[in-house]
Amino acid sequence: MTASSELSDLYQEVVLDHGKRPRNFGPLEGATHHAEGLNPLCGDHFTVHARLDGDRLAEVRFEGSGCAISKASASVMTGVVKGKSAAEVEALFERFHRLVTEGPVAASEDLGKLAVFGGVHDYPTRVKCASLAWHALRQALHGGAGAVSTE
């Protein structure tokens, strides 16, 4: 296998697209929850803003800078968690985390848009990148404001 074909498992078109043109990027008016995600090893730094409507996520946006994987993961996440409760986010994160650490397995079927991160498991150093925004969102939902670090 050539390096470029291996790399296309990680850097899938959708990932590259979200990395370049992140969705839901910017501040969020009326946000009820915020948290920062920081990867001190590489300096990736995101702030995730969430607005809860009852116990459901009405809107999630994010700001900051990072690598293609962390940015794309944050971007896709903001879309897929919309309308979900904190418990549902937690369950989804667990399946996502299995996907990026173990690769596509039965439990990660029908992960929908998140499936584009199925190549991450082959790059152990990039798991933190893919998980960063998720950790921040979970921190926002559970711990209120604050910073979460991958280290």
Next chain:
Amino acid sequence: MSSSAPARESPRPAPPLDAARLRADFPILSRPVHGRPLVYLDNAATTQKPRAVIDAVSSYYEELNANVHRGVHLLSERATRAYDDARATVARFIGAADPREVIFVRGTTEAVNLVAQTFGRRSVGAGDEVLVTGLEHHSNIVPWQMLCEEKGAALKAVPIDDAGDLDLDAFDALLGPRTRLLAVTQISNALGTVTPLAELVRRAKARGVPVLVDGAQGLPHLGVDVAALGADFYAFSGHKVYGPTGIGVLWGRRELLERMPPWQGGGDMILSVSFEKTVYNELPHKFEAGTPNIAGALGLAAALDYLTRAGPEAVAAHEQALLAYALDALSSVPDLRIVGAPRRRAGVVSFLLGDVHPHDVGTVLDRHGIAVRAGHHCAQPLMRRLGVAATARASFGLYNVREDVDALVRGLHAVREVFA
């Protein structure tokens, strides 16, 4: 070898380094990564080890293993002699007048902490200042910060300019009546800046300020002659100079080391112990509590012997030629920006490629078998000063050849394709 740190005299011009031949001495360089030949350009993080070092470590365990300074038996006697010889080898390599000035530690980080916790604690008080520079690795910042916090002292940093050179006017202004120590690197691990060390030491000493030099990056590329340099402490790590991990050296001026209190207590660092009073051992044992890293010390000595045989001047000339080749070759890559343009640079190049994050650069290069560092290089204040969160960094060692640079350039074109 031209160096701001005085270089050892060379009786005749060094023959050019045959790096292609030396590569065969490093077993790991012939192992594939991701099914491709390894192009190892992360030498500022750690260097690979020649067979001579690996053999020194394994033959210690196979033929010599015993505790030092203890047993009356043959193995202990031989291990002790080998350990003492290793210290003498280090002393010769760095130009120390006395092997007792060579303290074996885990690495540069431990050496700096040792000085901060002993010399620093005795000489820095409330309202005093410790001076570092904007080029420092975290390991030459944080131990001083901890000391200053404890003592109510202030940590000051010599600023750098946009090129990545120290601002010497600011340095003069910051060297004040309360400055108790200057802690400065010989070479910036992030940018490759070679600091004007001899000049910095001269100016600091003229004001009576003791100087600690972080030689982690400097020793492998420039060497050092501690006697000629005139600094008070010099710290380096074995693993960055082709030796094992977990071993390093603190060299200190003998009269200072003798006045300093011990750091860690335990065996080996004592002459006599009673519950009422302990009499500390003499140098260097006073600072080497517990069973030392004997295999590491032997491996380090083997590494320094290897470097001596290769010829430090020839290595430096080879790396400078390779650096010039790399700077030229990298400038042909579209959208590539080299970070920093110091007046004198060692074999380290930090760069950015368009708006591709350095981590992504590193991942793509890795799949092509090319190892570089991506990140903040444990120098966050420096990165902030330069306005970048992270860079990709290629750093050279004595075994790197032009083909490695060519592979890097090809790899960077591949990065551009992925992120086109």
